[in-house]
Amino acid sequence: MGNLAYPSRFSNHLPPPSIGGTKSAEPEHVHLSYGFPASDLLPIRELNEAANAALQVARVDLLHYSGAQGPVRVKSWVLNRVRKFGLLAEGGNFLPVFGAIQGIDLTARILINPGDEVWVEAPTFFNALQSFRAAGAQICSFPVDEEGLQVNRVEEALQKASAEGRKLPKFIYIMPTFQNPTGSTLPIGRRRQLAQLAKDYDVYILEDDAYAELSFNGTTLPAVYSFAPERVIYVSTFSKTLGPGLRLGWVIAPEEIIQYMATLSLGSQLNPFTQEIVGELLEHYDFDRQVERLSDRYRSRRDTMIRALHEELGSEIQVSVPDGGFFIWVTFGEHVDVNAVAPLAHRRGVSFVSGNAFFNDGKGARYLRLCFSHCSEEQIRKGLRSLAEAYYSIYSG
Amino acid sequence: MGNLAYPSRFSNHLPPPSIGGTKSAEPEHVHLSYGFPASDLLPIRELNEAANAALQVARVDLLHYSGAQGPVRVKSWVLNRVRKFGLLAEGGNFLPVFGAIQGIDLTARILINPGDEVWVEAPTFFNALQSFRAAGAQICSFPVDEEGLQVNRVEEALQKASAEGRKLPKFIYIMPTFQNPTGSTLPIGRRRQLAQLAKDYDVYILEDDAYAELSFNGTTLPAVYSFAPERVIYVSTFSKTLGPGLRLGWVIAPEEIIQYMATLSLGSQLNPFTQEIVGELLEHYDFDRQVERLSDRYRSRRDTMIRALHEELGSEIQVSVPDGGFFIWVTFGEHVDVNAVAPLAHRRGVSFVSGNAFFNDGKGARYLRLCFSHCSEEQIRKGLRSLAEAYYSIYSG
Numbered sequence: 001m002g003n004l005a006y007p008s009r010f011s012n013h014l015p016p017p018s019i020g021g022t023k024s025a026e027p028e029h030v031h032l033s034y035g036f037p038a039s040d041l042l043p044i045r046e047l048n049e050a051a052n053a054a055l056q057v058a059r060v061d062l063l064h065y066s067g068a069q070g071p072v073r074v075k076s077w078v079l080n081r082v083r084k085f086g087l088l089a090e091g092g093n094f095l096p097v098f099g100a101i102q103g104i105d106l107t108a109r110i111l112i113n114p115g116d117e118v119w120v121e122a123p124t125f126f127n128a129l130q131s132f133r134a135a136g137a138q139i140c141s142f143p144v145d146e147e148g149l150q151v152n153r154v155e156e157a158l159q160k161a162s163a164e165g166r167k168l169p170k171f172i173y174i175m176p177t178f179q180n181p182t183g184s185t186l187p188i189g190r191r192r193q194l195a196q197l198a199k200d201y202d203v204y205i206l207e208d209d210a211y212a213e214l215s216f217n218g219t220t221l222p223a224v225y226s227f228a229p230e231r232v233i234y235v236s237t238f239s240k241t242l243g244p245g246l247r248l249g250w251v252i253a254p255e256e257i258i259q260y261m262a263t264l265s266l267g268s269q270l271n272p273f274t275q276e277i278v279g280e281l282l283e284h285y286d287f288d289r290q291v292e293r294l295s296d297r298y299r300s301r302r303d304t305m306i307r308a309l310h311e312e313l314g315s316e317i318q319v320s321v322p323d324g325g326f327f328i329w330v331t332f333g334e335h336v337d338v339n340a341v342a343p344l345a346h347r348r349g350v351s352f353v354s355g356n357a358f359f360n361d362g363k364g365a366r367y368l369r370l371c372f373s374h375c376s377e378e379q380i381r382k383g384l385r386s387l388a389e390a391y392y393s394i395y396s397g
Numbered sequence: 398m399g400n401l402a403y404p405s406r407f408s409n410h411l412p413p414p415s416i417g418g419t420k421s422a423e424p425e426h427v428h429l430s431y432g433f434p435a436s437d438l439l440p441i442r443e444l445n446e447a448a449n450a451a452l453q454v455a456r457v458d459l460l461h462y463s464g465a466q467g468p469v470r471v472k473s474w475v476l477n478r479v480r481k482f483g484l485l486a487e488g489g490n491f492l493p494v495f496g497a498i499q500g501i502d503l504t505a506r507i508l509i510n511p512g513d514e515v516w517v518e519a520p521t522f523f524n525a526l527q528s529f530r531a532a533g534a535q536i537c538s539f540p541v542d543e544e545g546l547q548v549n550r551v552e553e554a555l556q557k558a559s560a561e562g563r564k565l566p567k568f569i570y571i572m573p574t575f576q577n578p579t580g581s582t583l584p585i586g587r588r589r590q591l592a593q594l595a596k597d598y599d600v601y602i603l604e605d606d607a608y609a610e611l612s613f614n615g616t617t618l619p620a621v622y623s624f625a626p627e628r629v630i631y632v633s634t635f636s637k638t639l640g641p642g643l644r645l646g647w648v649i650a651p652e653e654i655i656q657y658m659a660t661l662s663l664g665s666q667l668n669p670f671t672q673e674i675v676g677e678l679l680e681h682y683d684f685d686r687q688v689e690r691l692s693d694r695y696r697s698r699r700d701t702m703i704r705a706l707h708e709e710l711g712s713e714i715q716v717s718v719p720d721g722g723f724f725i726w727v728t729f730g731e732h733v734d735v736n737a738v739a740p741l742a743h744r745r746g747v748s749f750v751s752g753n754a755f756f757n758d759g760k761g762a763r764y765l766r767l768c769f770s771h772c773s774e775e776q777i778r779k780g781l782r783s784l785a786e787a788y789y790s791i792y793s794g
Contacts, residue, residue: 009567010657012510048452051682055445098495101663109531113409114511127663133505134661158466170406245669260407263414266498266524272642274670277448 013114015133030350030383035180035326036374039295042243043281043290051280071096071272073279078250081287085212087228087234092255095250095262096275100210103235103251104128106261107171107206108135117169119157121149123329123358123367125180125208130175130318139360140169146320148186149174151193159203171204171233176210176224181358181369182329183322188221195227205232211325213241216299217324230254238278240326241290248274295324302328304377305370305384312388316395326373331353336395337365343392348385410511412530427747428782431730432723433771435694439640440678440687447678468493468669470676475647478684482609483623484631489652492659493645493672497607500632500648500658501525504568504603505532507657514566516523516545516554520726520764522577522605527536527569536757537566543717545583546571555598568601568630573621575608578755578766579726580719592624602629607646608722610638610688613696616720627651635675637723638687643671676717692721699725701774702767702781709785713792723770730792734762738787745783 075094082089097103104127112118114136120129122141132139142153154172161168174194176186186194200204207224227234237249248271251261302321305328309319318331332338338354345351355367372380471489479486494500501524509515511533517526519538529536539550551569558565571591573583583591595602604621622629634646648658699718702725706716715728729735735751742748752764769777 009508011507014507015660017656044452048449051448051452054443055441055448073550100572110408110411111406130660130663243670247670257413260411263412263527266502266527271495271644271671273640273644276642317577 011134012048013134013136016132017299026349028071028349030375030379030386032370032372032375032380032383032387033351033353034374035371036327037240037243037294038301038373040291041294041297043285046281046285047242047277050284051277054276054280066312071275071279073282074248074275077279077282079223079252082223082234082236082252084220085209087229087252088226089229089252093229093252093258095251095253095258095265096271097235097248097251097261097265098195098247098271099239099244100208100235100237100312101127101131102251103233103249103261104173104206104208105131105134106251106264107204107233107257108132108137109233109264110260111170111204112137116316117167119154119169119172120360121174121179122360123181123355124173124360125175126357128208129358129360132173137170141360144179144182144184146184148176148182148184148190149178149194150184151197152188152261154194158197158203168201168203171206171342172198172260173206173208174224175208175210177221178207178322178325178327180211180325181327181353181355183320183325183327185323187220191224192227195224195232198224198228198231203231206239207232207234209234209236211240214295214298214326215324216246216295216302217323225252233257241287241294242278242281246274246278247271298324298326298373301372301375301377301380305372305380308381308384309370313391316391326371328370328372330368330370331368332368332391334366336391338368339365340394341368341387341390345391348386348390350386350390352387399449408531410531410533413526423746424557425746426771427776427783429767429769429772429777429780429784430748430750431771432768434637434640434691434723435698435770438687438691438694440682443678443682444639444674446591447681448674451673451677454755456537457650468672468676470679471645471672474676474679476649479631479633479649481617481747482606482657483619484626484649485623486626488647490626490649490655492648492650492655492662494632494644494648494658494662495644496636496641497605497632497634498528498646499522500630500646501570501605502528502531503648503658503661504601504630504632504654505529505534506661507654508567508601514564516551516566516569517757518571518576519757519763519794520578521570521757522572523754525605526755527756530653530701531571534567538757539581541576541581543581544575545576545579545581545587546591548583548587548594551591552593552594555594555600556714559598565598565600568603569595570605571621572605572607574606574618575611575719575720575722575724577608578724578750578752580717580722580724582618582720583621588618588621589624592621592628595621595625600628604629606631606633607616608637609633611692611695611723612721613692613699626702630654637645637686638691639675639678643675645671694722695770698769698772698774698777702769702777705781706767709781710788713788721770727765727767729763729765729788733788733792735765736762737791738765738784741787741790742784747780747787749784757759 026303079089108131112135118132118137119140121144182373205224225234233253235251238246240348253396342354353369355364356362469624476486509532512533514537515529515534516537518541540547602621602791622631632648635643716728739751750766752761753759
């Protein structure tokens, strides 16, 4: 009587378990793994005031499915804000989502049939990989250098696939600004080139711009979207500027895409409660000042981490020096396996994410990702001392 | 150069656009379509106080990914509360989600490969149908009577499929208590029988209990889960008791299921901001009193709607009389097409949901669903007068 007709009780495309956050609850533990903002810079007082005002003004509407003015306010604010990155979009191009990751996941779900190809950067954001696996995608990776995705390699592959009559990718997933995990930023030339490829080969670009606000040198590049709005699905979030716990992000995309995503959201996307509060906040909040405060802090922490890496691990490593965002990408010698270092480092009170998580093929054991946004400069120095001790206990320098 | 290798740019399983809410923004319009709670009974003041307290006590933690005590509080509260429905579950069986619909959607995504069967009630909740379509499921419908799903028919079909060596369903989706849309409630005998079938044939039951708290006669039945915890995925929500805008629901299921769902949530499920506030609220809130208040109000509105239906449409219709929940299901003669009535009714200032939306095969034009929870008794009477006028303008009684 058993359900034996099935190869498995579950979907064929369930991804493996995600990498977790750091499990240690020791108060002294240094979490260089978490991609978290600096706690003391999150606008608690302002959100408190906004919650008060929203709960009084919007009253019951924020507890209904569709909300009152909040969703409209958030939408207008975002559509105005993203002009900074060259996005000129209308209301019909906008969908609020539970963080950028939901925008990524909806993209995979509306575009992918099992076996379809998705092209990604290597390394890339692990939760995006998980989403593409769950959709049953064939994932092809393209290398990243100091200037981000090697777009020439993508062009060659598109030419080749096209010439051979093979399937083109359904979309290319890219984080062009302060990439997670390498911190690299795609220069404007490569952005234009990628946008042109999307048009020429009629493929979508999924552009994840979650870190774009956090520029350390004041410069801002136009998004890939700005060069091919009809071919780019742009996702971003308030997670890095107001707080990830809000779970409030957005998609800006061609109207047809937005409509399919809205259908797949099953009437459950708006989160009006949070949007009323954030909408109220944004009416009065000096967002530019907040971004400046965050960037100043993170720049300083980045510098401290870079210095500490050189002092502690010197010639053993190569490090990226990002112009923004949260992360530094560390490259060890080819003989190194950071997975052997991780448990020793953890016992010494510091954690990081091993490189493997960021590669679809599970390679990348000589890399690790460090997050400099969350910990104090003192913690960063202490954490890197512990990391170096763990490393040298295996690999004598 | 076009991407011509594809039959379509999109997934093969995109569902058709969802039915929308009522579009009319006329303040006098009577929305009998919306499945909304009564606005003035939502705990605005209490949530306001809870937001204040949470933002002060939990401070920055509620803005992080994982939150502080809120998620723990909500989890404990829910696990204790559901004992009322016979659920004895542990922390590992619990996952917070953005409303019951996300629990339904995650179930479809972790269990369904395209072509797998899902068995549903006819009629059933339209957003659940959308989710199963998006997963590529083959949907088979089983009729509902005054006592809910005809479980004997399900048993016969399982016997037949098993005897013929055909595929069994991956799961059976059911709303056993105050069903949306019929308002029917599965008696305890059918619940036991269904649970036994799930065990005997090794299939999952997806039990949607979103309306279970809203009993009008004070009686409570044990959930199907209580008879087969190893074979039931139970979903419910705060949407009907505290407010849908919170987007806070839960799944209670075997640990393996919860783990797969958590993986597929891509680190983005917890919504700590809302959970901190709701967790704080539940510490002090008289939830039983709230449920009593809601049930009293809805019972009275149900009675008014039943009376008005009899007065206005008399022998033209048959109506369900639900013992709880939000909805009345109206059956017209076989010659009636409510889709012809809908635009005329809308012009007269009242809206409802046509029966078709609740059937997978698109049939059901002689049925309509009315929601009695949201509108005042005066609006209900006025709305039904307009509905009857629209009906008689086509079908002279």
